[in-house]
Amino acid sequence: KRFTCLDIDPLSIGQAQDLCQKFAKFPGMFEFAVGAEGTPLPARKHDGAMLFEIMEHVPDLGKLVDKVEASVKEGGWVMASVPSGPVEYSLWVEHPERMREHVREIGIDDIFDLFGGKKNLQVQYALTRKCPHLPMFEGCHFFAWQVDGTPTGEIDWDRKLSAGRRFEGELPGWEA
Secondary structure: OOEEEEEOOHHHHHHHHHHHHHHOOOHHHEEEEEOOOOOOOOOOOEEEEEEEOOHHHOOOHHHHHHHHHHHEEEEEEEEEEEEEOOHHHHHHHHOHHHOOOOOOOOOHHHHHHHHOOOEEEEEEEEEEEEOOOOOOEEEEEEEEEEOOOOOOOOOOHHHHHHOOOOOOOOOOOOOO
């Protein structure tokens, strides 16, 4: 059994390697690599794939999902997570060196728009903490599906843009 860990961020890969050496029972089963958008993935090689806190950073989400699914054996699982809540502001305040801007927010409705047609879709929400900067909570949506060639859906932008989301309260350092 082996795990291939690929990320475009060398800092994240370094931290993952350090944590693996410190906590993994069998650290030799993990292989780490820094990749880029064009990094090829071998076809139908992997039993599964994990996309934790990635989708909100990727401009072409359909292309990413297609590429990852093509690397997973038929019937294998793709597991993913996306943040829920005002994490973008928290990232800038708490980790300004990371420069982790999100290109999209993926809510529960978006997950069903994108992945609702996938085989055996499972979705779970996990509350992580009260946001230290805003009067709301943060968490993550965890979800998984089996690879069977079902195409990825598209976000219903009419629904999403008509939701009229607003933050209540003031953001520290925010000037109107």
